[in-house]
Amino acid sequence: xxxxxxxxxxxxxxxxxxxxxxxxxxxxxxxxxxxxxxxxxxxxxxxxxxxxxxxxxxxxxxxxxxxxxxxxxxxxxxxxxxxxxxxxxxxxxxxxxxxxxxxxxxxxxxxxxxxxxxxxxxxxxxxxxxxxxxxxxxxxxxxxxxxxxxxxxxxxxxxxxxxxxxxxxxxxxxxxxxxxxxxxxxxxxxxxxxxxxxxxxxxxxxxxxxxxxxxxxxxxxxxxxxxxxxxxxxxxxxxxxxxxxxxxxxxxxxxxxxxxxxxxxxxxxxxxxxxxxxxxxxxxxxxxxxxxxxxxxxxxxxxxxxxxxxxxxxxxxxxxxxxxxxxxxxxxxxxxxxxxxxxxxxxxxxxxxxxxxxxxxxxxxxxxxxxxxxxxxxxxxxxxxxxxxxxxxxxxxxxxxxxxxxxxxxxxxxxxxxxxxxxxxxxxxxxxxxxxxxxxxxxxxxxxxxxxxxxxxxxxxxxxxxxxxxxxxxxxxxxxxxxxxxxxxxxxxxxxxxxxxxxxxxxxxxxxxxxxxxxxxxxxxxxxxxxxxxxxxxxxxxxxxxxxxxxxxxxxxxxxxxxxxxxxxxxxxxxxxxxxxxxxxxxxxxxxxxxxxxxxxxxxxxxxxxxxxx
Numbered sequence: 001x002x003x004x005x006x007x008x009x010x011x012x013x014x015x016x017x018x019x020x021x022x023x024x025x026x027x028x029x030x031x032x033x034x035x036x037x038x039x040x041x042x043x044x045x046x047x048x049x050x051x052x053x054x055x056x057x058x059x060x061x062x063x064x065x066x067x068x069x070x071x072x073x074x075x076x077x078x079x080x081x082x083x084x085x086x087x088x089x090x091x092x093x094x095x096x097x098x099x100x101x102x103x104x105x106x107x108x109x110x111x112x113x114x115x116x117x118x119x120x121x122x123x124x125x126x127x128x129x130x131x132x133x134x135x136x137x138x139x140x141x142x143x144x145x146x147x148x149x150x151x152x153x154x155x156x157x158x159x160x161x162x163x164x165x166x167x168x169x170x171x172x173x174x175x176x177x178x179x180x181x182x183x184x185x186x187x188x189x190x191x192x193x194x195x196x197x198x199x200x201x202x203x204x205x206x207x208x209x210x211x212x213x214x215x216x217x218x219x220x221x222x223x224x225x226x227x228x229x230x231x232x233x234x235x236x237x238x239x240x241x242x243x244x245x246x247x248x249x250x251x252x253x254x255x256x257x258x259x260x261x262x263x264x265x266x267x268x269x270x271x272x273x274x275x276x277x278x279x280x281x282x283x284x285x286x287x288x289x290x291x292x293x294x295x296x297x298x299x300x301x302x303x304x305x306x307x308x309x310x311x312x313x314x315x316x317x318x319x320x321x322x323x324x325x326x327x328x329x330x331x332x333x334x335x336x337x338x339x340x341x342x343x344x345x346x347x348x349x350x351x352x353x354x355x356x357x358x359x360x361x362x363x364x365x366x367x368x369x370x371x372x373x374x375x376x377x378x379x380x381x382x383x384x385x386x387x388x389x390x391x392x393x394x395x396x397x398x399x400x401x402x403x404x405x406x407x408x409x410x411x412x413x414x415x416x417x418x419x420x421x422x423x424x425x426x427x428x429x430x431x432x433x434x435x436x437x438x439x440x441x442x443x444x445x446x447x448x449x450x451x452x453x454x455x456x457x458x459x460x461x462x463x464x465x466x467x468x469x470x471x472x473x474x475x476x477x478x479x480x481x482x483x484x485x486x487x488x489x490x491x492x493x494x495x496x497x498x499x500x501x502x503x504x505x506x507x508x509x510x511x512x513x514x515x516x517x518x519x520x521x522x523x524x525x526x527x528x529x530x531x532x533x534x535x536x537x538x539x540x541x542x543x544x545x546x547x548x549x550x551x552x553x554x555x556x557x558x559x560x561x562x563x564x565x566x567x568x569x570x571x572x573x574x575x576x577x578x579x580x581x582x583x584x585x586x587x588x589x590x591x592x593x594x595x596x597x598x599x600x601x602x603x604x605x606x607x608x609x610x611x612x613x614x
Contacts, residue, residue, distance in 0.1 A: 010246070055453050101428065115184075218298065219248065295312075557569050
């Protein structure tokens, strides 16, 4: 009987898919050790969003977390992290020196293997990062990124077995050093037939003995079937997870897959009784964490609009926090067209964020009575223009034209690394200067944090460490006022039955419908901004710059009285795991700033007011 190896993704992808990557190290180390005792020897423990999330939300250092994982498992266990090609673990694409530093730092802090993917499957974006991973003495797992296309689209090459095998051939022809090959489907939308034909073809192309690994999610309910197809086609190792971070948006459960293999010529290389105990420990350790219901659901709509598990809950939690979760179905519905017109890049970070942001913008445009494509978001626009690499298919020509006009950029085929080398805001030198300006030590670790986490990384190093973990007790507390009536000052009722009531100092919107049905939700109360000061009037019309999406303000680039030109950035939002600059469409003078650093804003909130032509 052939024993199939697996990688336990619970402690990276599981956290990202089910918990927005927000878990403290103390709360999973016992489960990690129990999994080792059960026979698991490959673990994904960092990279991806599990780098920034520790600084942004968990009050922890990612390098310390990696050190503790290595200490917990000993020297012989494979600890793997995830890198996004030219992005490595940054919110934005990086320069060559930071890509090199990333590999050195992860090697220093106990990592064995780095899985390296590019959402566009542009081999140029894998070549340099792969060479640096290899040079640092790490194992390099090179990736072909997979995705099932929504039905009804006229595309017969991108995301077919032939397309994937052509990309694998490009990797081989580029002579990128690698130790194993992974076929990674972040949205779980590939069919078992595509998986089988792709891995079967890869097995014939690759040198004998090459390790092939397969990764998928259970978001569309296909993980077990696709894993079985991969095994039958010749995969050596599959990605699985432990409950409660398995199933739904995560990977198939280890014990579920073990059960699927019963009675076949295959089995998993585990002690199932010890693994059952490890899952119990893991469930107990995470018992106080809030896992949103959509994280554990099989979603039939995902095959129509591929949203990766690692981004789905991050986006829904953000929408939940900003009282706009009701828009989620429309956003997902609009994603289908966004994917098609964008050139069929794989829906995985950062492209999945580009898709979601543009689908959200299209949804808001429709709601406001504007043309669906009236606003091109920066990430999506730069992608179709070629600033992140070549898309699998040509993007829609009209969308490219609109993006070029709105962003003031010409389409390009230039190598991403060369583009980044010419950006003065990127690189070790810029990151070092930011540390020096803040009076912080310029260690290699701090430089990496500064380069990949920006201002929020600097804030963390200065001691500003807000806690952003969602615990069950906090979610219950948020919901409690909606369950208990209490005397409160009542505002003048609106004609449509909406009231604002205050309970224990917190405002809530109450809607009393005809017949007496009542709904309660936290009121959208604006946070007082730090600079509500009007500049001297110059006689021009006021222009309101509004938030294109919900998010958090991480940086305000202007002051009251600043003169801005059309296209200037006025502030930067962190939304959907990315930094998004908000720009003014009008030239003039800033007369008011309505949101400050750290504020949470909703789509449509006024951020800055500019007096035109002043």
